[in-house]
Amino acid sequence: MKALQVVIPGELQLVEREMPVIENSNEVLIKVKAAGICGSDIHIYHGTSPVATYPRVIGHEFVGEVVEAGTAVDRVKVGDHVVVEPIVYCGHCYACRNGRPNVCENLEVIGVHRDGGFQEYFKITQDRVHLLSPSLDWKEAVLIEPFTIAAQVTWRGDVRPGDVVWIIGAGPAGLSILQYAKLKGAVCIVADVEQDKLDTAKGLGADHVILSSEVDPVEKVYEITEGMGANVVIDAACLPKTFEQAIQAASAAGRVVVMGFDSRPSAIAQFLITRRELTVVGSRLQTYKFPEVIEHFQEGRLKPVEMISHTFAFDKFKEAFDLIESKAEKTSKVLLIFED
Ligand SMILES: [Zn+2]
Ligand SMILES: [Zn+2]
Incomplete structure (x- = not known):
């Protein structure tokens, strides 16, 4: 499968990767359908992120379909549409104990500290995914994380x-x-x-x-x-x-x-x-905000479509990044769409 990796700052490449394999019973394998390019992805690309490590598959705004689920997975099933909550935390530090895991001492952000969603398939534990109504358009659903x-x-x-x-x-x-x-x-x-x-x-x-x-x-x-x-x-x-x-x-x-x-x-x-x-x-990232935002999306209370300025096929990533860099003031949210 293909993955978009910042090899070192300034070098963005489509690399060939092994397909992720479910190893633990609580993991799900997701076929990524659409992803959004964020300012922080650009910072990682340029080497100006104070937190990222390299090489890194970037991307933390992404949605997809569950194609495989471990035996203990009960939150979602194969065929479900999901959005990934891109933070992983320890659960026992001061911040975590006080309901603020988004600033966990041992925080790992998907696409920043560990590989992200700009790849064809993505594996994660089931607690990091949220179920979406299949009626929600993939492109719109990408905006859930930014919201x-x-x-x-x-x-x-x-x-x-x-x-x-x-x-x-x-x-x-x-x-x-x-x-x-x-x-x-x-x-x-x-x-x-x-x-x-x-x-x-x-x-x-x-x-x-x-x-x-x-x-x-x-x-x-x-x-x-x-x-x-x-x-x-x-x-x-x-x-x-x-x-x-x-x-x-x-x-x-x-x-x-x-x-x-x-x-x-x-x-x-x-x-x-x-x-x-x-x-x-x-204010950094988010804490426990996915359920309420998903509900607003499904009830049509927000207008995500109006935030999308451009969409590109995943393999045209270079054009997407060039556009953001050359015409930042003319772009809003730029999306990468994956092949079916
Ligand atoms: Zn973002
Ligand atoms: Zn913690």
Whole structure:
């Protein structure tokens, strides 16, 4: 079978691999049907991921059909459609014991620390798969994992009905967070430097948009909220500057959520946090969010299709990656589709 491997940073290759074989009774073998390319895949490819190891078969957003199941498998059966939850944790460290296995001390992310889903067949223990309705389109289902990130972010930011939420960045992350915050009843402001992306955000329910390349976004947030500031600010642009803006624009008793991997410092005066008693939190991956997101998908409450900008056959991966690199601002979610 074929697998897409980052051999060393900068070198992406389709390699021939042995078919995975079920060795333990609780494992399932999945024929991968569709996968999404994420910003973190690009980071691993470029050698800028602070966590990845090489060589690595990348891919953590993927769905497929169960083609074989071990004798003890009872969550799914052959023929079932599934999405893979791409985190593996120890279950006994401090984070795991406190319901936060996504930041387990011994965390392994599929496609980052161990081989991922950009391969024709994938083997995993049954506890890492979630059953999907066969009526859900494969392409749409790929977006379940990215939306679990949005579910996590809005949970970490404690988004409540009526809250004014400012989302910085209208890429795939920002747009899925926007949809999730709307689902939770928030009033959403979205900022980006690309008008196209703001138009998409409007179509997905943004109440206000800010073109940050033209106006000071912090001033604009105060103007829209009549001096209050945003109750929740979610920095999905993940730059040192946007973290500073997020703190500046938060209202009294507001929450600021960061999700970036940038190691450069931001300049933030502690008084900005103290005077309004802000809660500043990180959000990474997700914890126990798959069931609720799958339900939203199956009930049609989210619009995953509108996030997909391009699809390529798996063996045309080079074109997909070239497109993302050369026209990042024109792409949203780019998918790889596997042969039947
Ligand atoms: Zn991702
Ligand atoms: Zn743990």
